[in-house]
Amino acid sequence: xxxxxxxxxxxxxxxxxxxxxxxxxxxxxxxxxxxxxxxxxxxxxxxxxxxxxxxxxxxxxxxxxxxxxxxxxxxxxxxxxxxxxxxxxxxxxxxxxxxxxxxxxxxxxxxxxxxxxxxxxxxxxxxxxxxxxxxxxxxxxxxxxxxxxxxxxxxxxxxxxxxxxxxxxxxxxxxxxxxxxxxxxxxxxxxxxxxxxxxxxxxxxxxxxxxxxxxxxxxxxxxxxxxxxxxxxxxxxxxxxxxxxxxxxxxxxxxxxxxxxxxxxxxxxxxxxxxxxxxxxxxxxxxxxxxxxxxxxxxxxxxxxxxxxxxxxxxxxxxxxxxxxxxxxxxxxxxxxxxxxxxxxxxxxxxxxxxxxxxx
Numbered sequence: 001x002x003x004x005x006x007x008x009x010x011x012x013x014x015x016x017x018x019x020x021x022x023x024x025x026x027x028x029x030x031x032x033x034x035x036x037x038x039x040x041x042x043x044x045x046x047x048x049x050x051x052x053x054x055x056x057x058x059x060x061x062x063x064x065x066x067x068x069x070x071x072x073x074x075x076x077x078x079x080x081x082x083x084x085x086x087x088x089x090x091x092x093x094x095x096x097x098x099x100x101x102x103x104x105x106x107x108x109x110x111x112x113x114x115x116x117x118x119x120x121x122x123x124x125x126x127x128x129x130x131x132x133x134x135x136x137x138x139x140x141x142x143x144x145x146x147x148x149x150x151x152x153x154x155x156x157x158x159x160x161x162x163x164x165x166x167x168x169x170x171x172x173x174x175x176x177x178x179x180x181x182x183x184x185x186x187x188x189x190x191x192x193x194x195x196x197x198x199x200x201x202x203x204x205x206x207x208x209x210x211x212x213x214x215x216x217x218x219x220x221x222x223x224x225x226x227x228x229x230x231x232x233x234x235x236x237x238x239x240x241x242x243x244x245x246x247x248x249x250x251x252x253x254x255x256x257x258x259x260x261x262x263x264x265x266x267x268x269x270x271x272x273x274x275x276x277x278x279x280x281x282x283x284x285x286x287x288x289x290x291x292x293x294x295x296x297x298x299x300x301x302x303x304x305x306x307x308x309x310x311x312x313x314x315x316x317x318x319x320x321x322x323x324x325x326x327x328x329x330x331x332x333x334x335x336x337x338x339x340x341x342x343x344x345x346x347x348x349x350x351x352x353x354x355x356x357x358x359x360x
């Protein structure tokens with residue numbers, strides 16, 4: 001069952017039943033968008049966190065300290081869960097040994113007493129572990145929500161051009177949003193979370209973590225991720241139904257998933273070198289893309305964390321697809337918090353907001 005939340009004119013869909021974050025079997029979507037099953041036994045001590053925070057300006061240091069506090073609080077809870085589970089398992093074994101040694105050999109009723117006692121012991125163990133796991137999963141979800149509130153707040157809250165900022169961890173953008181962007185062909189499904197909405201110059205913008213899949217061939221037809229990153233959409237005033245421009249900033253490193261755009265049928269190749277490609281239904285560069293936008297493209301820092309960028313300008317809507325590394329996309333439970341990719345995302349959005357202001 002799904003609930004729907006309306007943020008301005010954008011419909012953000014929220015799943016009531018979220019996938020458990022500590023379950024044993026992982027789907028492709030969960031590999032990309034869910035937190036890890038196991039939590040590392042080592043977490044940074046308070047002096048280490050303070051020392052790390054001092055390396056950054058006050059605003060970043062404050063963000064880092066807040067996230068580390070939430071992360072360590074969840075880790076401590078998880079450590080207690082593991083400790084009590086291990087202790088209870090030991091108690092279970094200790095209780096079962098006398099049953100097998102003294103009770104089960106008793107003729108006529110020993111076996112039945114042992115079976116009943118074993119069922120009771122395992123029943124109590126199941127109830128305990130299930131309740132504890134449920135509480136731990138809920139705590140993990142709360143931590144993920146707090147992580148996004150803190151980090152997205154750092155990214156967007158101090159941008160003067162941003163108005164009406166909202167963040168919804170459980171929100172998502174639907175598959176049609178990516179399909180309508182006409183960047184990659186044959187996308188059939190998607191996974192999404194952490195929707196941020198805001199206004200610039202009265203226009204509403206939505207950006208979310210997003211994975212796009214194509215359907216594989218063969219009997220199993222396994223889905224294949226063709227995009228992993230953040231997807232943004234913003235309205236524009238373009239009325240010409242035949243106009244479409246696609247800008248692609250190419251990777252500087254080899255990446256298995258970021259293979260570029262391919263939905264270019266009917267478009268002219270206006271420019272194509274090792275760093276950038278521009279395709280358009282227009283015949284000339286000046287008509288395809290504003291000359292004010294081209295210099296802004298050079299502000300993007302394409303590297304190992306921001307792998308590539310696709311910008312699709314269509315009638316009524318402009319789309320940005322940013323392929324980011326796992327250091328930004330994954331919520332850190334097993335590893336240290338990666339600050340530099342968060343800073344890069346903030347810089348990326350500052351450049352993107354400038355471009356959005358030029359695409360009316």
